[in-house]
Amino acid sequence: GAVVSQHPSWVICKSGTSVKIECRSLDFQATTMFWYRQFPKQSLMLMATSNEGSKATYEQGVEKDKFLINHASLTLSTLTVTSAHPEDSSFYICSASQGGAVNQPQHFGDGTRLSIL
Amino acid sequence: EDQVTQSPEALRLQEGESSSLNCSYTVSGLRGLFWYRQDPGKGPEFLFTLYSAGEEKEKERLKATLTKKESFLHITAPKPEDSATYLCAVQAKGGSQGNLIFGKGTKLSVKP
Numbered sequence: 001g002a003v004v005s006q007h008p009s010w011v012i013c014k015s016g017t018s019v020k021i022e023c024r025s026l027d028f029q030a031t032t033m034f035w036y037r038q039f040p041k042q043s044l045m046l047m048a049t050s051n052e053g054s055k056a057t058y059e060q061g062v063e064k065d066k067f068l069i070n071h072a073s074l075t076l077s078t079l080t081v082t083s084a085h086p087e088d089s090s091f092y093i094c095s096a097s098q099g100g101a102v103n104q105p106q107h108f109g110d111g112t113r114l115s116i117l
Numbered sequence: 118e119d120q121v122t123q124s125p126e127a128l129r130l131q132e133g134e135s136s137s138l139n140c141s142y143t144v145s146g147l148r149g150l151f152w153y154r155q156d157p158g159k160g161p162e163f164l165f166t167l168y169s170a171g172e173e174k175e176k177e178r179l180k181a182t183l184t185k186k187e188s189f190l191h192i193t194a195p196k197p198e199d200s201a202t203y204l205c206a207v208q209a210k211g212g213s214q215g216n217l218i219f220g221k222g223t224k225l226s227v228k229p
Contacts, residue, residue: 002163004160006160041221042221043121043219043220043221043222044161044204044206044217044219045219046216046217093160093161095160103148103149103166103168103208104166105149105151105163105166106151106163106217107163108153108160108161108162108163109160110158110159110160111158111159111160113158
C-alpha cells in the first residue's frame with residue numbers, strides 16, 4: 001500500500017517552455033501532498049505543500065508564480081514550472097501521507113528529472 | 118535552528134560486514150524521525166518511523182534506534198542489494214506536516 005506515482009520520469013526541453021509534472025496517490029486518498037527539489041549530493045528541500053481544494057503553501061524563497069501547484073482531487077497534484085530556465089534544472093519529487101495523523105510517514109514518488117537547455 | 122547531520126557521507130563495506138549509520142539532530146521538540154532508502158534516480162523509499170527516545174524498529178537486516186540527540190541505522194551482515202543512499206529526516210513539533218528536515222544522506226556501497 002501507500003504507492004505514489006509521478007509522471008513524467010524525465011523531461012528535456014528548451015528554455016522558456018512550461019513543464020507540468022503529475023503526482024498521484026494510487027491506493028489512498030491524500031488531502032495533502034508535498035513537492036520537493038533535490039540537487040546532486042544535496043538534501044531534499046521542501047518547496048511547497050499542496051492542499052486539496054485550496055491554495056498551496058510555499059516555503060520561503062520559492063516563487064509561487066514560477067511553480068504553480070494545483071491539487072484538484074484527493075489523488076492528484078500537479079506542479080507546473082512556468083517559463084523554465086536552465087537554473088530550474090533539478091530533480092523534483094512529490095510525496096503524500098496516508099492517514100490523517102500529522103506525524104505519519106510521507107511516501108515518495110520516483111521523481112522527475114528536469115533538464116532545461 | 119533545526120538541523121540534521123548524517124555521518125559518514127559515504128561508507129564502503131564488504132558483504133557480511135556489519136556497521137552503523139549515524140543521524141544527529143537538533144530540533145525544538147521532535148515529532149518524529151524517519152529513515153528512508155534512496156536508489157539512484159529514484160524517490161526515497163520509507164523504512165522506519167521513530168517517535169521517542171529508546172524506541173527501536175527492525176526490518177530484515179536493518180535496525181533503527183533513537184536517543185534524544187541521534188538515531189542509528191544498524192546494518193547487520195549487509196548484502197550488495199543493500200547498497201543505496203540512506204536518508205534521515207526529522208519533523209519538529211510546531212512545524213507543518215510537510216516540514217521534514219532531511220540530512221544529506223549516507224551513501225552505502227556493499228561489495229560482494
